Amino acid sequence: MSAIRVVMVIYMLVVLAIGYYAMKQTKSSSDFFIAGKKLGLIALAMASFSAAISGWVFVGGPGLYFSIGQGSLWMTFPTAISFAMAWIILGKRMRLLTEVNDCMTTPDAVYARYKSKWVSGIAAVAILVGLVLYLANQITAFAFILSPIFKINFQWAILVGMGIVLIYSVAGGMLAGVYTDVFQGTCMIIASIIIFTLCLVTGSGTQNMAANIVDALSKDAVGAKFVNPWGIMPAITTMSWFFCLSIGIVGQPHIVHKFYMVKDVRKMRWGVVLAAIGGMLAGLLWFGVGLTVKYLSVTGKLPKEAVELLKKSTDNTIVVFLNYYTPKVIAGVVYAGIASAIMSTADSFINIAAASAVRDLPFAFNKKLTSKQELFMGRIVVVVIAVITVVLALTLGPKGIALLGAFGWGTFAAALAPAIGIGFNWSRGTKQAAFASIVVGLVCNVGLEIAKVLGAGFYKTYIAPKGIYNGTLSLCLSIIVYILVSYMTKEEKLDRKVEAVLEA
Amino acid sequence: MNKKDLTVLVILISAVLMLIAQFTKNNMLFALSFPFVCIAWMWLGAMKKDGVRGRAKVSLISILIIWLIAFSSMVSMNSTEVTGYFLGLPKATAIMVYGVWVASFLVVTLVYALRFDKDYITNEDIKEFNQRTGANINIEVTENKQGKLNM
DSSP states (O other): OHHHHHHHHHHHHHHHHHHHHHHHHOOSHHHHHHGGGOBOHHHHHHHHHHHHSOHIIIIIHHHHHHHHGGGGGGGTTTHHHHHHHHIIIIIHHHHHHHHHSOOOSHHHHHHHHHOOHHHHHHHHHHHHHHHHHHHHHHHHHHHHHHHHHHTOOHHHHHHHHHHHHHHHHHHHHHHHHHHHHHHHHHHHHHHHHHHHHHHHHHHTOHHHHHHHHHHHHTTSSOGGGGGSTTTTSOHHHHHHHHHHHHHGGGGOHHHHGGGGGBSOGGGHHHHHHHHHHHHHHHHHHHHHHHHHHHHHHHTTOSOHHHHHHHHHOGGGHHHHHHHHHSOHHHHHHHHHHHHHHHHHHHHHHHHHHHHIIIIIHHHHTTOOOOHHHHHHHHHHHHHHHHHHHHHHHHHHTTTHHHHHHTTSHHHHHHHHHIIIIITTTOTTOOHHHHHHHHHHHHHHHHHHHHHHHHTOHHIIIIIGGGTOOHHHHHHHHHHHHHHHHHHHSOOOOOOHHHHHHHHO | OOHHHHHHHHHHHHHHHHHHHHHHTOHHHHHHHHHHHHHHHHHHHHOBTTBSOHHHHHHHHHHHHHHHHHHHHHHHSOTTOOOOEETTEEHHHHIIIIIIIIHHIIIIIIHHHHTIIIIIOOHHHHHHHHHHHOOOOOHHHHHHHHHHHHO
16 A cells, blocks of 8 residues: 555645646736636646546446446446537537637537526536536545545545645636646546456457356346446436536536637547547446456356455445555555546535636626736635535535436536527527526526435336436437527527638 | 527437437437437537538548447447447447437547548638638748647
């Protein structure tokens, strides 16, 4: 464990050094919120995929595979195409919009498109609420990793994790986040390649592992299902994951936001390929670790301590592989990679939430801060958000991860994807439609998750037995509402420049 | 009704079908409807005044066909047995990994990058955008930078 700690500490020091360097480069609110529109090809790709690949992929992913089998991969397979979806549907238009409009945040773009402070305000509220809760989810996952490595209790791990994220977020804003993403993205890619190779060696290939799992599980009802495409889940559930996690990317503020930062619209060209390759390699880690640990488990090859760890929580699947089947130094690099995944996503969230609080909400109430005030207030708000996050994480503890996760990807997809993804490609979309779809998407997804947690009767009768995934159901409703309300309300004349963006 | 309106109509109808599929737990209807929402949405994003251009059109239609075949095949196959292996994976899982995951990357993501300056944003598009908006995107500089990237 000492080698793992040394690698982790070196990693943290590098991240802090990068944060310090970025602080020296940050001179305006544009630098703080959109990295001064300075991003090149590698930085855009790394920043996008690091922000999208959260701790869930490395911690929750292998654990989910261990529990439900191959079907879990429908959550990570979208990365092969989802970045292309974001680039094709929004990338060019968001970047061109910054040429003709002083956009720094997603609600800025929403306002430019719909010319309604109500719509940009509700978008800011959705982003702020969702991001703070999602951030708590990330910090909790971070504590899950830090706690056993540094032998500190879970509460202290939350404080340490939040502290590290805070230092470089407050110091350097988005510029620090992007600089560290390049380093962190590289860590994640290296970790994924090494671990997948080790998995193949440990399990003597995927076919051997799959065949052994089928044999071992044939005694019970699971049998071959585990290694077939849907795993032990209903087909419609896993396809729903694939749908929401692919096209839902156009509603993710932490991805959309990256397009404002590109130095040149032409720089977007190869960024999508690099981001997708990074995401796919992370998917290989999910697949490899999940399959290998399951194989070792069903064939009785796991040490007793590992079996005990898995009994405590299947999220320990990655911990089992790293602690018992990986050389210590490599395990340290991988733990650093996992920490990097969590931290880069958390950093993106914290800065976007700050931007919503100091720019978008005051704007909705006809207030405007100067660039210096925004920079100062941005740093204050980051600290306030961090305090709220820590309180939430400490209150809910590890059990809160599922509840907080409910406000994650699916919520953003359902609330924002139609208003942004369709709205920036279809001039007939109206502000009333945007407002209605954001409200329906947000209320529906959050409401359904609460109903699920509380075990509401209608949820048990009409939703759960059908294998419906709340995010997909909410996104479908939000799409339908956006299109129908657009046709039911009066078509609006678009601003000449925004019209050019929509037609470019 | 123009081309964009028609594409949005496809998204609307497919989303309604997805909704029906979810409440009737109809796997096949879901497998045949959600690809239309995704691809029609990308089609909308790729569309110019003259429609979707060149290879982008081929790329998007190809992935739609691949997804329809792949997902309907996987839904049709018996998930309680493994009838054989293909490149280290059970046959149905091989469709998932090679037919959906890898093919999506090759047919859409890679083609987007390769055809970026021909199908998605050309110099003419930027010139026209500059003219319409008064923006000042430097075409010569970006061409040089792009040339370096292409090497």
